Amino acid sequence: MKACLLALVLVTEAWAGTPSDTRQQQLIHLLKHDCGSCHGLTLQGGLGPALLAEAIADKADAFLLTTILNGRKGTAMPPWRDFISPAEAQWLVSYLRHHQN
Numbered sequence: 001m002k003a004c005l006l007a008l009v010l011v012t013e014a015w016a017g018t019p020s021d022t023r024q025q026q027l028i029h030l031l032k033h034d035c036g037s038c039h040g041l042t043l044q045g046g047l048g049p050a051l052l053a054e055a056i057a058d059k060a061d062a063f064l065l066t067t068i069l070n071g072r073k074g075t076a077m078p079p080w081r082d083f084i085s086p087a088e089a090q091w092l093v094s095y096l097r098h099h100q101n
């Protein structure tokens with residue numbers, strides 16, 4: 001029952017605009033540990049390109065959003081839509097826009 005409620009809360013949060021503080025912490029953790037495994041722990045680039053504010057400055061939100069949600073066919077960039085909602089991906093893009101080393 002508790003697990004059920006928790007799942008419901010998580011699903012509701014995932015689709016309700018700005019992610020909650022808890023979810024934001026989870027997304028930052030994901031960014032460091034999962035995205036970081038290809039994009040570098042400090043997002044300075046690795047197998048994948050750098051995701052620092054400067055590096056993505058001239059790329060449109062929609063372009064980055066689509067890349068995160070759908071991945072890029074023929075490259076190592078995997079789709080994340082099963083784990084991240086569109087609102088959360090948008091939040092991540094805004095986060096990246098302000099993220100410098």
Ligand code: HEC
Binds near residue numbers: 076
């Ligand atoms: C298995 C490796 C891998 C993982 C994990 C990964 N990426 Fe990527 N990502 C890539 C590669 C490789 C590219 C470049 C694809 C290309 O050549 O066009 C890329 C491209 C991108 C781009 C487009 C950057 C640009 O300058 O066009 C964004 C944004 C991005 N990734 C975000 C993320 C986020 C956010 C995560 C975690 C939720 C993530 N990636 C996890 C490999 C990865």
